[in-house]
Amino acid sequence: xxxxxxxxxxxxxxxxxxxxxxxxxxxxxxxxxxxxxxxxxxxxxxxxxxxxxxxxxxxxxxxxxxxxxxxxxxxxxxxxxxxxxxxxxxxxxxxxxxxxxxxxxxxxxxxxxxxxxxxxxxxxxxxxxxxxxxxxxxxxxxxxxxxxxxxxxxxxxxxxxxxxxxxxxxxxxxxxxxxxxxxxxxxxxxxxxxxxxxxxxxxxxxxxxxxxxxxxxxxxxxxxxxxxxxxxxxxxxxxxxxxxxxxxxxxxxxxxxxxxxxxxxxxxxxxxxxxxxxxxxxxxxxxxxxxxxxxxxxxxxxxxxxxxxxxxxxxxxxxxxxxxxxxxxxxxxxxxxxxxxxxxxxxxxxxxxxxxxxxxxxxxxxxxxxxxxxxxxxxxxxxxxxxxxxxxxxxxxxxxxxxxxxxxxxxxxxxxxxxxxxx
Numbered sequence: 001x002x003x004x005x006x007x008x009x010x011x012x013x014x015x016x017x018x019x020x021x022x023x024x025x026x027x028x029x030x031x032x033x034x035x036x037x038x039x040x041x042x043x044x045x046x047x048x049x050x051x052x053x054x055x056x057x058x059x060x061x062x063x064x065x066x067x068x069x070x071x072x073x074x075x076x077x078x079x080x081x082x083x084x085x086x087x088x089x090x091x092x093x094x095x096x097x098x099x100x101x102x103x104x105x106x107x108x109x110x111x112x113x114x115x116x117x118x119x120x121x122x123x124x125x126x127x128x129x130x131x132x133x134x135x136x137x138x139x140x141x142x143x144x145x146x147x148x149x150x151x152x153x154x155x156x157x158x159x160x161x162x163x164x165x166x167x168x169x170x171x172x173x174x175x176x177x178x179x180x181x182x183x184x185x186x187x188x189x190x191x192x193x194x195x196x197x198x199x200x201x202x203x204x205x206x207x208x209x210x211x212x213x214x215x216x217x218x219x220x221x222x223x224x225x226x227x228x229x230x231x232x233x234x235x236x237x238x239x240x241x242x243x244x245x246x247x248x249x250x251x252x253x254x255x256x257x258x259x260x261x262x263x264x265x266x267x268x269x270x271x272x273x274x275x276x277x278x279x280x281x282x283x284x285x286x287x288x289x290x291x292x293x294x295x296x297x298x299x300x301x302x303x304x305x306x307x308x309x310x311x312x313x314x315x316x317x318x319x320x321x322x323x324x325x326x327x328x329x330x331x332x333x334x335x336x337x338x339x340x341x342x343x344x345x346x347x348x349x350x351x352x353x354x355x356x357x358x359x360x361x362x363x364x365x366x367x368x369x370x371x372x373x374x375x376x377x378x379x380x381x382x383x384x385x386x387x388x389x390x391x392x393x394x395x396x397x398x399x400x401x402x403x404x405x406x407x408x409x410x411x412x413x414x415x416x417x418x419x420x421x422x423x
Contacts, residue, residue: 068317080295171408171418197372206341208341218254238309269293340374343379
């Protein structure tokens, strides 16, 4: 088993929205030469990563990987506690590029995240249950809630909110036009790149690979909830993470919280269930009571709003792709316009190769239809001491015949970028 930390001064997004990384990527040697040698000559149709004989995303010698699995929404809801605590992350969107971009104040979108201490409380409460908290020999409640960022083949970082996921939010959404309300409660709009999928005629499918806390999907879900009355086409959101525990403990709760916060003002039920901590007179954190009525209302809202949520776990593999399209048969409608998302999924050579093969496989299958398909990927320019880099990913995709366009570059702190991939 390999475990490591990325050696940043802060590996997670702090509660105030600041990015806690300070080391400059330019000071580190490039990893592109090594990765170029590893990926030269890899055919686009390769069903599994050439760097890994096992059909899994992050191989560990002698250890099988988690098989791909689809999780039922109602079953997941039944396993949640009676109450979940959350905090809000403020994301300041970039100004619009059009002539209506005259806003005096920056536009912010507020995305909820379940508190990790609340996850730990739930696991401790379930410790004595038959399928409880899985306390390991090291005394750690569950992989990912201890000191390591990643434990290869066991936990792939899903409990943390990584910086590039915020970059994706900024690329996918833009402030409302100047003709809309100027208050922060007005609805952000899909950006130009997101509009090519979400605002086209016909159903849309968003697939987030390595979702973790799923901030990019949450941002689009926020928009979908706010525009439910005016949208006529189905929106399917598929979120996938290596670890089922991440989906159960943070991903689904975050979707519930996003819905509750967006619909709060119009729902007496949610006004009673949702409470904010007002010790400092603000609304930066709070709790949501998960009664049966709240869970039923959530499912009813999804149905009436033409929104479907699908949850997949397990290693990236040919079997994972098959499962993705098995679930698409009824929920996501395979003829939909498709937007594929990924943030911080290429942090090692193994992860980079496996993610690239998976992404290319999805792009190939979606390109067989006449609908729009695009991928938006965010990552750090270089992952220190681990081996992955955005430049290597761009080279890998272009070498396989993909068109890669740079959408955003972030030079504040550790250098990061967001790219668009097309076939």
